[in-house]
Amino acid sequence: MKSQFEFGKVISDSSFVDREDERKRLSANSESAINTVLISPRRWGKTSLIAQVARENRNEKTVFCFLDLFNIRTEEEFYQKLAAQLIKSTSTKWEEWVETGRKFIKNLVPRFSIGDDPLHDFSISLDIVALKQSAEEILDLSEKIANEKGIRLVVCIDEFQNISFFDQPLAFQKQLRSYWQHHQQVCYIIYGSKKHMMAELFQSPKMPFYRFGDLMMLQKIEKEYWIPFIIKGFKDTGKEIKAEVAAVIPEMMENHPYYVQFLSYQCWNLTDSECTFQTIEQACAELLNQQTILYQREVDNLTNFQLNYLKAIANGEKQMNAAAVVKKYNLGTPGNIKKMKVTLENKEIIDVTGKTIEISDPLFRLWIRKYFL
Numbered sequence: 368m369k370s371q372f373e374f375g376k377v378i379s380d381s382s383f384v385d386r387e388d389e390r391k392r393l394s395a396n397s398e399s400a401i402n403t404v405l406i407s408p409r410r411w412g413k414t415s416l417i418a419q420v421a422r423e424n425r426n427e428k429t430v431f432c433f434l435d436l437f438n439i440r441t442e443e444e445f446y447q448k449l450a451a452q453l454i455k456s457t458s459t460k461w462e463e464w465v466e467t468g469r470k471f472i473k474n475l476v477p478r479f480s481i482g483d484d485p486l487h488d489f490s491i492s493l494d495i496v497a498l499k500q501s502a503e504e505i506l507d508l509s510e511k512i513a514n515e516k517g518i519r520l521v522v523c524i525d526e527f528q529n530i531s532f533f534d535q536p537l538a539f540q541k542q543l544r545s546y547w548q549h550h551q552q553v554c555y556i557i558y559g560s561k562k563h564m565m566a567e568l569f570q571s572p573k574m575p576f577y578r579f580g581d582l583m584m585l586q587k588i589e590k591e592y593w594i595p596f597i598i599k600g601f602k603d604t605g606k607e608i609k610a611e612v613a614a615v616i617p618e619m620m621e622n623h624p625y626y627v628q629f630l631s632y633q634c635w636n637l638t639d640s641e642c643t644f645q646t647i648e649q650a651c652a653e654l655l656n657q658q659t660i661l662y663q664r665e666v667d668n669l670t671n672f673q674l675n676y677l678k679a680i681a682n683g684e685k686q687m688n689a690a691a692v693v694k695k696y697n698l699g700t701p702g703n704i705k706k707m708k709v710t711l712e713n714k715e716i717i718d719v720t721g722k723t724i725e726i727s728d729p730l731f732r733l734w735i736r737k738y739f740l
């Protein structure tokens with residue numbers, strides 16, 4: 368039987384846990400055409416959440432358009448992809464997308480190449496020289512299409528922090544904002560990881576996207592939601608796990624959505640009929656084994672001070688500047704401690720939320736505990 372635990376991909380409706388408040392807030396925003404900016408560390412569930420919101424809210428009058436910038440490094444690529452996705456998501460027949468393309472992107476001759484599946488598989492290529500000159504047309508394309516078709520368009524842009532790779536990220540942001548802020552029928556959901564960088568894009572008054580929309584900091588998912596989900600995942604597939612055993616999985620994985628699903632899957636896999644504490648222990652040991660090469664490499668790239676810093680966090684220390692902690696783990700000067708925090712956060716090895724510092728990967732935390740403490 369197939370497992371109900373899913374990880375490393377956009378999860379289906381049946382594997383989706385909680386996020387009630389966030390879903391409501393995002394639905395209301397898209398209904399009222401209010402822009403949203405959604406930020407969290409990697410793998411906390413941004414992409415899954417927006418996909419779920421789209422599933423729940425799309426109808427004939429509300430169209431969701433998805434744009435993932437994970438492989439986009441230049442402005443030209445951005446315009447190409449934005450134009451293609453807008454046309455694709457709002458047309459049902461290929462004649463329609465050719466027509467829309469020709470109508471709204473006048474300065475360009477869009478070339479459509481059709482793949483195996485002519486309905487969904489096509490690419491639009493635009494001449495690079497003309498592309499920058501036509502940036503304006505492309506940046507207004509969403510509003511024009513929405514007006515023409517009488518629809519509300521929700522444009523979802525994932526991994527937005529990648530725009531910092533562009534040649535002139537600041538000028539680019541100014542340009543985007545100057546067009547998008549006038550749109551009435553279109554709203555934007557912009558989301559991304561590297562919390563530090565994303566926060567800078569949206570929280571600094573100096574930046575063009577400051578106060579662009581409703582700013583949401585996505586949190587992890589609390590244990591009380593995971594426990595019934597895990598129990599059901601076992602039960603529906605003819606296996607069993609008791610509530611007090613199920614609770615250990617989110618506890619060990621510090622409620623981290625990806626890792627809770629990951630460990631749940633490993634436990635499920637090792638279970639014939641009932642998952643016990645021993646099963647979880649075994650699953651965890653196997654995972655740590657699998658990850659050892661990766662973590663070893665990670666540790667090789669750290670300075671001794673940085674490793675000491677991680678040991679302190681892994682051991683549950685909260686006051687990294689306290690004299691006793693500095694001495695016990697040998698953390699160096701206050702300046703050094705401050706610098707390490709920034710470096711480790713930028714490398715996405717730790718996550719800082721307010722005063723809380725966590726090792727991003729809860730398995731890595733267990734691994735450090737096992738081998739270094």
Ligand SMILES: Nc1ncnc2c1ncn2[C@@H]1O[C@H](COP(=O)(O)OP(=O)(O)O)[C@@H](O)[C@H]1O
Nearest residue numbers: 373374375376384410411412413414415624625
């Ligand atoms: N609401 C959720 N319910 C259950 N699992 C989730 C949820 N959100 C995220 N996950 C788990 O975390 C993984 C990573 O989520 P994803 O949406 O890709 O994160 P992000 O976009 O923030 O990097 C998913 O594949 C899934 O295993």
Ligand SMILES: [Mg+2]
Nearest residue numbers: 413414415525
């Ligand atoms: Mg994502």
